[in-house]
Amino acid sequence: MSIHEHERAHPGGERELRVALLLTAAMMVIEAVVGWMSGSLALLADAGHMLTDTSALALSLFAAWFSTRPATPEKSYGYYRTEILAALANGVALWLIVIWIYVRALSRFAHPITLQTGPLLAVAVLGLSVNLFVGVMLMGKRSASLNVQSAWLNVMSDALGSIGVIIAALAIRWFGWTIADPIASMVIGVLIAANSWNLVKQSLNVLLEGTPSHVDMREVTQAMRTVPGVCEVHDVHLWTITTGMDAMSGHVIVEDVGRSADILERLNALLTQRFGITHTTFQLEPRSHQPG
Numbered sequence: 001m002s003i004h005e006h007e008r009a010h011p012g013g014e015r016e017l018r019v020a021l022l023l024t025a026a027m028m029v030i031e032a033v034v035g036w037m038s039g040s041l042a043l044l045a046d047a048g049h050m051l052t053d054t055s056a057l058a059l060s061l062f063a064a065w066f067s068t069r070p071a072t073p074e075k076s077y078g079y080y081r082t083e084i085l086a087a088l089a090n091g092v093a094l095w096l097i098v099i100w101i102y103v104r105a106l107s108r109f110a111h112p113i114t115l116q117t118g119p120l121l122a123v124a125v126l127g128l129s130v131n132l133f134v135g136v137m138l139m140g141k142r143s144a145s146l147n148v149q150s151a152w153l154n155v156m157s158d159a160l161g162s163i164g165v166i167i168a169a170l171a172i173r174w175f176g177w178t179i180a181d182p183i184a185s186m187v188i189g190v191l192i193a194a195n196s197w198n199l200v201k202q203s204l205n206v207l208l209e210g211t212p213s214h215v216d217m218r219e220v221t222q223a224m225r226t227v228p229g230v231c232e233v234h235d236v237h238l239w240t241i242t243t244g245m246d247a248m249s250g251h252v253i254v255e256d257v258g259r260s261a262d263i264l265e266r267l268n269a270l271l272t273q274r275f276g277i278t279h280t281t282f283q284l285e286p287r288s289h290q291p292g
Contacts, residue, residue, distance in 0.1 A: 014065065017151060020134045021057040024155070027130045028054055034123050043123055046161055050127075053154040062086075081207070083242050088203035090154060094196035097157070101189040105182035112178040117169040124169065128162035131155050153199055157192045164188045209239040212246050215275055220248075223270060229254050229263045231287050238277070247279040253287055260284045 028050035035043030138152040164184035171180035202213070211217050217238055224233045236250035248271065254263055264282065271277040 014061065016138050017057060017061040017148065020138060020151060020155060021054065021061055023130050023134050024050060024057055024158070025054045027127050031123055031127060034119050037119075043120060043165075046124075046127070046158075046165060050158060053158055057151050057154065081242060084203050084206045087149065087199060088207070090151070091196045091200035091203060094153065094157060094192055094199070098189040098193045098196070101185050101192075105185040105189075108182035108185075109179065112181075114178060115169065115172055115181065117173040120169045121166060121173075124162045124165040128159055128166065131159035131162060135159060149199065153195050156195070157188075160188045160191055206240045206242070209237075211238050212240050215246065215277070220271070220275055220277075221250075223274060224252070224267060227263065227266045227270060229256060229259050230267070231255055241279070245279065246275075246277045247281075248277050249281040251283045251285055253285050255287055257284060257286050 028047050031043050031047035031050060035047055134155045135152060138148055138155060164187065165181075168181040168184040171177040204210075205213065215238060217236065220238065221233045221236055224230060230252055232253040234251050234253070236248070238246065238248045240246050252263070252267070254260065263284065267282065268280055271280060
């Protein structure tokens with residue numbers, strides 16, 4: 001039994017994920033050490049946030065590697081979906097982070113504390129620099145992989161966290177507003193929740209075999225009907241295997257089944273060039289066939 005190989009047009013961004021993992025892990029250690037030595041709960045909390053991101057990046061890197069395993073008789077599409085599962089897990093992890101941020105913020109409203117703003121500002125600025133560098137590095141790859149996009153969102157959530165820490169530290173230093181810390185945390189939580197919702201929605205659409213959001217099914221079937229020799233198209237299904245790899249199946253009624261090879265070639269050329277659909281499976285039927 002031969003297994004059809006499915007290949008994606010774009011790389012998964014493994015090198016960028018490795019660099020992001022190393023930088024994020026190093027920043028996490030720095031924040032934890034400085035936070036412990038200075039007694040800054042904010043830095044220790046942000047180190048915990050970065051621990052979550054480090055775990056998410058490690059999961060993303062593992063999924064990017066695992067998804068390249070070849071197809072088998074038991075897994076005929078290979079392991080591409082591990083990227084989508086990792087993206088979904090990361091999206092849910094972001095929601096859990098938001099819940100934790102709000103619990104912590106409400107606690108700070110009730111029991112405000114005085115922070116040592118010097119170490120807090122220095123490490124927050126360093127953390128922001130690292131996150132922005134990693135974010136720019138991953139930005140070019142995130143459109144090619146939902147998995148890399150989830151890692152990028154994690155890094156950007158850290159960048160927002162660093163900005164919030166900087167603003168809160170300055171407000172505390174200049175005006176003594178200890179309430180600035182929980183307010184900044186809650187604003188950051190809203191931004192993270194909005195981004196993670198889009199990620200979870202896209203992941204679930206792929207896992208539920210939904211039509212890709214960038215493709216209009218009616219436009220696709222109408223274009224197929226314009227191919228010479230095609231009479232009708234029915235029972236069409238369009239789904240995403242993983243980011244950058246859309247698949248399609250359907251029944252095509254043709255005038256002359258003797259021209260099947262030519263019609264299939266024209267259909268595949270149309271779908272690849274116009275819609276980016278690279279994997280198709282069609283059943284060609286004679287004009288006398290009545291779809292049930």
